Amino acid sequence: MTTILVSxxxxxxxxxxxxxxxxxxxxxxxxxxxxxxxxxxxxxxxxDARNLKSVSVALDSLEEAGFDVEIRQSSGDAVRNILDEAEALDADVISLAGRKRSPTGKALFGSVAQDVILRSDRTVLLDTTDN
Structure with a gap:
């Protein structure tokens, strides 16, 4: 069984x-x-994460593709919570969506994706967009 945490x-x-x-x-x-x-x-x-359009779109698409999907949520520090949830699930992969940012933007605003990649010992699947 493969477990993927899709943040x-x-x-x-x-x-x-x-x-x-x-x-x-x-x-x-x-x-x-x-x-x-x-x-x-x-x-x-x-x-309720189920009320977010992004979550409902992802849920519908993944279920349509034949996957069984569970929804979980938390609040607070995104990096810490993602890493903790991956640990609790013993996830094989963490899937993240990132935004392309300039080096200055990363320095000023930080990057959840970057911090998860650097701090995780798990495989991270990163999808980036120009948003």
């Missing part, structure tokens, strides 16, 4: 491209567990 942000275009990256892999749907995971920046009390 979804709020951007629908990035979610669609992330799903395309996953569905293009040679995965057997019955031997792959997919967990869609969203980290809310603020306290997520009352928030």
């Amino acid at each position: 979804i942000d709020t951007d629908v275009t990035r979610a669609k491209e992330q799903v395309e990256s996953i569905t293009s892999l040679p995965l057997q749907t019955d031997e792959t567990d997919l967990v869609l995971y969203h980290v809310f920046r603020a306290d997520g009390e009352g928030a």
Whole structure:
């Protein structure tokens, strides 16, 4: 069994491209567990990841491709929570959607994707867009 933690942000275009990256892999749907995971920046009390358009688009597309998908969520520090969730799931792969940024933009604003890649001992599938 392969477990992929699919960290979804709020951007629908990035979610669609992330799903395309996953569905293009040679995965057997019955031997792959997919967990869609969203980290809310603020306290997520009352928030539901299922209500995010990006999550619902990803969920629909992945289920249509034949995958069983679970949705999980948390709030707080995205990097720490993604790494902790990957550990809890014993995920084989972490899937992230990144944005292309200049070196200055990365230095000023940081990059969740970059920090996850640098701090994780797991395989990270990174889909980047121009957004």
